[in-house]
Each structure stands twice: as structure tokens, then as C-alpha cells.
Amino acid sequence: EAGVTQFPSHSVIEKGQTVTLRCDPISGHDNLYWYRRVMGKEIKFLLHFVKESKQDESGMPNNRFLAERTGGTYSTLKVQPAELEDSGVYFCASSLLAGAGTDTQYFGPGTRLTVL
Amino acid sequence: GENVEQHPSTLSVQEGDSAVIKCTYSDSASNYFPWYKQELGKRPQLIIDIRSNVGEKKDQRIAVTLNKTAKHFSLHITETQPEDSAVYFCAATPSGGSYIPTFGRGTSLIVHP
Numbered sequence: 001e002a003g004v005t006q007f008p009s010h011s012v013i014e015k016g017q018t019v020t021l022r023c024d025p026i027s028g029h030d031n032l033y034w035y036r037r038v039m040g041k042e043i044k045f046l047l048h049f050v051k052e053s054k055q056d057e058s059g060m061p062n063n064r065f066l067a068e069r070t071g072g073t074y075s076t077l078k079v080q081p082a083e084l085e086d087s088g089v090y091f092c093a094s095s096l097l098a099g100a101g102t103d104t105q106y107f108g109p110g111t112r113l114t115v116l
Numbered sequence: 117g118e119n120v121e122q123h124p125s126t127l128s129v130q131e132g133d134s135a136v137i138k139c140t141y142s143d144s145a146s147n148y149f150p151w152y153k154q155e156l157g158k159r160p161q162l163i164i165d166i167r168s169n170v171g172e173k174k175d176q177r178i179a180v181t182l183n184k185t186a187k188h189f190s191l192h193i194t195e196t197q198p199e200d201s202a203v204y205f206c207a208a209t210p211s212g213g214s215y216i217p218t219f220g221r222g223t224s225l226i227v228h229p
Contacts, residue, residue: 003159033216042120043160043205043219056216091160105217107152107160 002026004108006092012114018080021111025074025094032075033095033105034067038088046090049075061086082115089113118143120208122220130228135196137223139206140188146208149189150217151180155202163204164191168211196227 005024013019025032034046046065047057051072060067064083069075079086089112093105119142129135139149147168152160166173166180166189173180177196182189193200203224207217 035219040125040221042122042221043207045216045218048216059216103215104150104162104165106162109159 004092004094004106006090006108006111008111009109010112010114012116013082014116015084016081018078019082019113021077021079021090021092021113023075023077023092023094023108025092026096026106029094029096029106030072031095031097031103031105032069033093034075034077035091035093036088037091037110043091046077079113082113084115087113087115118146118208118210118218120206120218120220122206122223124223125221126224126226128226128228129196131196131198133196135193135200135225135227137191137204137206137225138188139190139208139220140186141208141218142187143208143210144184144187145210146218147211148209148217149180149182150207150209151191152205152207153202154205154222160205193225196225198227198229201225201227 007022032049035043037043045059048055049069066078089110091110092108095103095105097103122139150165153163154160177194179192203222205222206220209217
């Protein structure tokens, strides 16, 4: 079974540019999560999809971040315009069952975003 | 909201020694506590978890303990090996709402051969 995949693995952009990150969850997983980790800090929740619907987006930093999951399959996270503080590793995770708090989350390898 | 504190931030041990990583949480509604291991350049992977109706769980050389009253839980690794070197994250997940885990800041474990 293929795991969660993310693209790109690394991205270096200038402040003010736009970047789009992609996540492909494990096939059949209803839940898709986006997280971000800044060096040395916690893995911080950004938002949660159940299928194509945004279940919880309370962790999104501001309106420069836009996440979509059209068709309930892969998801994209766009940052526009990027700021220096957006640098970090963006993780995607997926889990099988909707509404199951103890359902295992499977993480992708992350996208390391550097904003110069 | 939930707050998870994790200590230490760095832990250096000799091969064969034991390692203990401790986490505390603030929300008594949290009832599921997974631990993730992230090796260098790889993805975080679940290594063990514990639910609030259990006080201890073991899987070979790793074990997790939970004290609900004190709101703390710990990861214990015995007979450490160099391949145990990684960053370990604890998390606390609430029993309701959107079941979003709150993670600790991570512990970098270094096992010296």
C-alpha cells in the first residue's frame, strides 16, 4: 500500500511569491490533515478535511493560506503571498475513519518550505 | 485549548542504556496519546499509543505509561540501540470535537554506540 505522498519535497521561494504544496493521502482515507513544524517547535495543526469538506480550519494562520481538497482525494495548500515566517516543514497526514479520534494518522514525508 | 509540554528537548545516551521522555497535558478531556518517531529525513511514524482507560502499554523495548490524575505520560525505551536515534513527538488527542492532536515540541534522542 502506498503511503501519504507530498510534493515538492523542498521549495525555496522569495518573499511575496506564491507556492502550492500537494498532498496525496492513502487511498480511501476520508480524513486529511495539514500541519506545520517550525524548527525546534511543535508540529502545529493547520486544518482538517473530511472528504472534500473542511472540518476544522482553526489552525490556519491567516488568509494568505488556502487549502482545497476537490473531489475528496488529493489536497493542495497554497500560500500567497509568502512571508518569511511561513518557512517550516509542512506535513500532511491521513486517517481512515471520519469521527474516530483514536484512528491512526499516517504522515507524509513533508515539504520543507524556505522563504527568503 | 490543549497544551502539551515535552521534556527533555535533547537526550543523549549510551547504547544499551534506557531513555525516558516525559509529556504533560492540560486538557482532562484528552483520552488518546500517540507517540511518533521521526528519523532524520523521514516521515513521523506512530510507534506506540495509549488510551486513557489503560495505565501502561508495552511493545518489545518500548513502553508508555499514563497518569490521568497528574495529566502526564511517558515513553520508555530500554536497551537503546543506535537506530533508536530520532526525534520523538508525543501528542494528546481530545475525546470530542474534531479529534485534533496537540503535539509536544519533540525530543531529539541520540544513542551513542
